Amino acid sequence: MITETKVSLSEQTRERLLAAARVVFSENGFQNATVREICRRAEVNIAAINYHFSSKEALFVATLNFEPLLALCEKTNQGSISAQERLLDFIHEFLRQLLDEKEFSVQCQFMARELAEPSPVLAKIVQEAIAPIHQFVANLVREIVGKKISEEELRRCVFSIFGQCVYYRHAQPVIQRLHPKLRYDQREIEAIAKHIGEFSLAGLKQITQNQCP
Amino acid sequence: MITETKVSLSEQTRERLLAAARVVFSENGFQNATVREICRRAEVNIAAINYHFSSKEALFVATLNFEPLLALCEKTNQGSISAQERLLDFIHEFLRQLLDEKEFSVQCQFMARELAEPSPVLAKIVQEAIAPIHQFVANLVREIVGKKISEEELRRCVFSIFGQCVYYRHAQPVIQRLHPKLRYDQREIEAIAKHIGEFSLAGLKQITQNQCP
């Protein structure tokens, strides 16, 4: 019988593997992360991954958790504030999940990596996480600009917003070399969110006016 | 004596290697590109890379050519049109180099890959190509917004512009799954350039006004 009050040793190694995998995957991406480094940081034997998860890919899938990201959409959707303010809130929270290193949501950083380097489970990630939040932002933008712009133009607006946000994570190796002193502390994240929010709202307004002169 | 009128066989394999390397590197990035595939597409022996270039990394360096990108900056700088129009021109040309598959400038696509996955020569790429065009756009933006915004805010404006552009290349694996029918033909590239240009000019205007109410 499995003891439920005390955590078994087997469960401990499972959890340690998951914790280490989250760190290593988010730091190096799926392909560059090695099972040896994950096991070393989890202080378990190399064979543990295949014993508990059957493969590196299955371990990767097990670390995926889109709940905080999807919860962010639902949370932002509630409340009776304007669509503009909801978009600003979303950008702020999205950037926090994407950039804050102390935050316990490394999931967003997975996504940013998977954008460029497609792993075997990219289809699952797109379907379960990226598509919903893209759709969510598309709905917000539609609410802001009205029905005057085409679907193609709407898509470009959504890309503009995500492009600005993701750049900070995605281009970090370059940004670090261009601006070595730049750190993503809470103050900086708020400043970035404020910038992207104002920048984008002005952009959306301009696009709306252009399409209907 | 080396024949200069006719291209020697040795030169032929060198050129074929370079051509194949450009394709394979831009499609797969430095790390994922294999010397075996490069040689297969160049129809040369596997040892040819190390014989003619001494290593895979040196071959990669040999394929780098930032001239079209830097020429773009100088070309855009000339002329007596306004800074706004010059920024629009730059965005359009940058996107053409970044997205047009028929274009002979795969260099920009290198850069987009290197942003996320740092290769051994990232420092060189940043120093010789990315830093100059970042500085170029920063100067343009400074010309547009005047001296009313801080250096930090200026940097964020530049990131917003590049972030929007690079997203189309960088997030392509995801975009392809989100919008399977989307193709980067000349019409689409022009539409994207028009969108990002108007979106960004409106954003810059808003940022300027906010900083000096």
Add this chain to the structure above:
DNA sequence: TTTATTTTCAAACAAACGTTTGATACAATC
């Protein structure tokens, strides 16, 4: 305690990678 099951471990495995080797073919010079 004895037996059965589960978990750990060092070692090895097969595959893929960039690179090197030594023989062979080619071209140029004498």
Add this chain to the structure above:
DNA sequence: GATTGTATCAAACGTTTGTTTGAAAATAAA
């Protein structure tokens, strides 16, 4: 034609990768 330097080739090298193995240790069941 003989000799020398260059270029090509199949094969193998040494690493690193994820994965598997079979015995040993630990835990649970009898």
